[in-house]
Amino acid sequence: MPREVRERQMLDAAVQVFARRGYRPASMDEIAELAGASKPLVYLYLNSKEELFSACVRREADALVRAVRDAVDPDSPAERRLWDGLRGFFAHTAAHPDGWAVLHCQARTHGEPFALEVAAVRQKLVDIVTHLIAETAAEGSCGAPLAGHEASGLANALVGAAEALAGWSNARTDEAPSATERARTLMNFAWAGLENLTNGRRWAPARP
């Protein structure tokens, strides 16, 4: 069997074991057994538990960013791109709950090197959304474009909302909402506000 196929099997097994047991309790014996490989071969190919975990984080992170990018047609209007991007995000996180658990729970709860890798993926998603918001605002009918930091703040809020919704939905044991329902919840939540903003209509508190 070619090395890359073997390695993929090992990573598949590792993602599953890390997600379900947690990083520290996960055993290399279980990972090797699930991958149908010997433990020395796992060490030969992936070096250490720490490097194996790192490789899982990187692979799952790249796959998630790719899923979001691939879902979006850059030539479609902003509303459509957001809808397609969110469906891509929720379809991927729903279809790969173990990969999402590794990124969202495990990698963030085991200290610096992993947490930094996760922060880097997050930044890629935030950049995609910031770009989308800034572009929509520029196309919008309002004279005053959003300040750069305002688009970043909104993008951070939207990504935070999506992460929280994916975590909550995946953790539901009864009636977990479908990926499309999740994306629709977030569009319901966020689109009206973003559309207002990018057209220069801002929310203001009622006079007391």
Added chain:
Amino acid sequence: MPREVRERQMLDAAVQVFARRGYRPASMDEIAELAGASKPLVYLYLNSKEELFSACVRREADALVRAVRDAVDPDSPAERRLWDGLRGFFAHTAAHPDGWAVLHCQARTHGEPFALEVAAVRQKLVDIVTHLIAETAAEGSCGAPLAGHEASGLANALVGAAEALAGWSNARTDEAPSATERARTLMNFAWAGLENLTNGRRWAPARP
């Protein structure tokens, strides 16, 4: 000096050191010195580094939930309550960046017992928002109330958005937005959509 005053000084020092150095690198020597106490006295009062950290997490969590609750007048309309609650949240997290870092970054990145305590606080905030959304929907002019799980999903999304915005804002070294600006960003983002939803107006994708 009464024990509770001493303990408060130790917790103040510990929150600062944990937030700035991280849980593992933080030293009990530095905490004791900053608290103006001897190291044996810190151990006598708080037992161990782990228990000291736990006490910090609990104290900061309680203070945050209280700040949000205190900011909201339960008799005011939903829009006002959300605005007041968000201002309470962002005012507290901006005024206590070390406490927020302990909750949002440190406690989540150091394994199970702490991560579970943070999840419990988060759930309290989510419950406040779920209640607010469900109530608004019930008061709304729409015939069809939101399903319970829909209100929870939206509340999770809103809390996730607020957490992400607080983290991003506190990390900015230049022109960090004020607490009121942060709350306004989130109202701009979320209120239009929530208002639509609770009045039975739902977002739908444009026909292709």
